[in-house]
Amino acid sequence: MNNRDIAAAFDEVADLLEFQNANPFRVRAYRNAARRIGDFPEPLAAYVDDPERNLTELDGIGKDLAEKIAELATTGKLTMLEELRAQIPSGVMALLRIPGLGPKKAAALHKELGILSLDMLRAACQADEVQSLKGFGAKTQEKILAGIDFAAHADERMLWAEADEIAQQLLAHMRKLRGVRQIEMAGSYRRGKETIGDLDLLVDAKDADAVMDHLAKFEAGATVIGRGETKLSIRLARGLQIDLRVVAAESFGAALQYFTGSKDHNVILRSMAKDRGLKVNEYGVFRGDKRVAGETEESVYASVGLPYIAPELREDHGEIEAAQAGRLPDLLELRQMRADLHAHSTWSDGHASIREMAEAARAQGLKVLAITDHSQSLGVARGLTPQRLREQRKEIQRVQRALGDSILILQGAEVEIRADGQIDYEDDVLAQLDVVIASAHTSLRQPREKITARLVGAVRHPGVHFIGHPSGRLIPEREPADIDMEALFAEAARHGVALEIDSHPSRLDLSDAHARRAAEVGCLLAVNTDAHSPEEFALREYGVGVARRAWLTPAQVITAWPRARLVAWLQKRKKART
């Protein structure tokens, strides 16, 4: 049983306990543990087997949870979870997805009316049975009925890039209003998470009503979910919820810190403040009734003795400890990116010529571009034969002469790691290339051992520079291939082969957790776009976001290296090949 399975089991325990109205702190202990386990870089099963180590060394894992982890890791089952499942029908848990229905109300519906599913609940609402329950009324029944269809897809999250599009429109809309002094997006969007559940918007303005009225006009099909004196929630027609808070200037930093989260990060921050006799809320930092900080986020962190912590790090993944120790990483920034080593042209499945791609890359401020079209066996992408590869080289040289020294254009290839593990070009063909990406696009459903062996074999192949989309998830709806990432990282670190962070936001390829782990064991990383058109170079922003969440510094990301250093690195690996 892997970490993800163990985490899922604990999350389910938390859901079920919550439903049973258990001690909320006990529920939180399970949730905390689930999150920690899910993020934990090493397989916990190995921890269980190691007599030298004890699971209780991990933060938030005590005697009880350690035993349950051991049970899951060794037997694949958890007795407690099975008992809980037996007590609560699974359909009842679906009720919790209805907005406004929490464990208490869901339990009442189950207990008083025998509701076992969303369908039964719909019928009960239509028969006016719900509004007669104690604690329920006509309005609640109405809201439940409206929320049932929504519940079916309530846990769907939007990709960051899709949310970004809406966020930019939203900011533009709000900035048109006079009297808006400061405006920022907060929440998971600001933290740059892979997926976004809703958008949080923070505005500094005097007239809160005017701001709320203006947001309500953002989209014709939007519905108002709730409105108070300083807070408005709306839901767009396409399902996305937007939460607005209006605050005063002296509270803006505190509110921004608070609404950026994450929740777990804030819980720690607030408890640290409490230890110092301070209270932190969205209005500021207070000692007694006296406000001591809050205008800026920096002032909030400073009040508890911490340096500013970048939003991407605020996940309770050790950033507080690192900040205390003065060891926060010097995070990669978009403006530091100098190269893109993975781009396609019309020579294979790209949509633009080499010259168009090079000019677009240059316009984005890049100093190095590698044209890496597909290799011969990938017929669907019109992969290049060695002969066409030679012709392409001449074309690249022509474009290079035309563009001069402003950008260095390298010839590379995205070479297929075939189903049998063979690399798709002979060594003498590889030797002609400046950059070699090895990627697997086919037979991604192979058994774990086999597909891992393919990738590890590519890492060992002399002269491969990096592995393209290493987790094997090319299509967002698909699960990533079942790859032993630990083994892949270890081998990549040993051979000095880099791993690619694909900036294409629809791919969710190398997760931030994986990227961080890879860097921890000494792998180099490359933030690339895999651009098929000039516009896609702009997607680097997303890849840089992944790198930031992975705590990566410019030194660990080869595409942020100065041109001379990058070229030297590429040549060194090329030499290793011959």
Add this chain to the structure above:
DNA sequence: GCCGTTTTCGGCCCGACTGTTTTCAGTCG
């Protein structure tokens, strides 16, 4: 269920909003 120079019990972040209440519980973030 975890944690501890406030350590074996009693804490565990904090506030807005809603709907159903007659002063507050439940939900949400």
